[in-house]
Amino acid sequence: MDRFDALQLFSKIVELGSFTEAASVLNVPRATATHTIKALENRLGARLLDRTTRQVKPTLDGQAFYERSKRVLAELEDAEASLSTHVANPRGILRLDLHGAHATAIILPRIGEFRQRYPYIDIAISSGDRLVDLVKEGIDCVVRAGEPRDSSLVVRSLANMPQIICASPAYLAQAGTPMHPQDLAAHQGIGFFSRGSDSRYPFSVTLNGQVTEFNAAGWMSVSDSDCYLSAALSGCGLIQLPRFRLEEHLQAGRLVQVLAEWPCPQLPVCALYPFHRQLSPRVRVFIDWASELYREKFGVDKPGAK
DSSP: OOHHHHHHHHHHHHHHTOHHHHHHHHTOOHHHHHHHHHHHHHHHTSOOEEEOSSOEEEOHHHHHHHHHHHHHHHHHHHHHHTSHHHHHSOOEEEEEEEOHHIIIIIIGGGHHHHHHHOTTEEEEEEESSSOOOHHHHTOOEEEEESOOOOTTEEEEEEEEEOEEEEEOHHHHHHHOOOSSGGGGGGSBBOEEOOTTOOOOOOEEEEETTEEEEEOOBOSOEESOHHHHHHHHHTTSOBEEEEHHHHHHHHHHTSSEEEOTTSOOOOEEEEEEEEGGGTTOHHHHHHHHHHHHHHHHHHOOOOOOBO
16 A cells, blocks of 8 residues: 555555454555554554454544644645546445435336436445444445534535425324414424434424424334334324425325424525545535436425535
8 A cells, every 4th residue: 555545545444443344445455454553653653553352442642633634634645626527427335325215206216317427426325213433334425314413524415395284194184184283282293313323303383483393192113214204104102294295195195294384493404514525526526416406306405505
């Protein structure tokens, strides 16, 4: 490995806390990673990493070297990105994490178009509702619905999705139809919670010009959006979701919208990526392309970065 590759490997080991995971992310043999770090330490005359059977951590010298290495790598990537050939023809592996509906209903049906436009970019996609550590897991970009909570990430708005509250005809026949948001307190709501948190998300509607939250009772909570929808189809209670997820069920009569006089606030969907990836041509072209898809789907103006 040359010095640039050695810096990349060392930085990735520090971020992931593992020789094996860093070697996998960078697609190099584990033995090569070990040899490269030993050669780097010999050249510098300092021990950079403390190795145990469970984890790898930087020494004090290693932490200082890592901080400087990050700046060097960012400047090198910036220099590469400034070249027209790299901007026009970005290449390499783009690692994405997408929630299920955004992957299967919006991005994946059109991903062939992205490949045709950028034939030198290979894509690795993980999916699910869990929170991911982008740096530790080596992920370049995620697409998420809801208000971003991690201030350490760069946020790019993609769309605002209309939401509705609905339930199955069987549930409404048994429990009645709520006629006012205050009626939600007497109804069963299917709970949705983030993993690692016991909180249930309330229903939100616009009442007298302000977004107001209402809690409902409920005997079921889930942490997966597909389970959330399936529970509603099974008659377990009311749910609140972006309308595009529900359209086929509404048209088929499997779900019925309620409280339509009180619109739900729109749900933002954003692309998020680490600060050190913001100059990556692969990340940039993917987000620009994804923005086009979401503008077509939800009719929003071209979003800006913030």
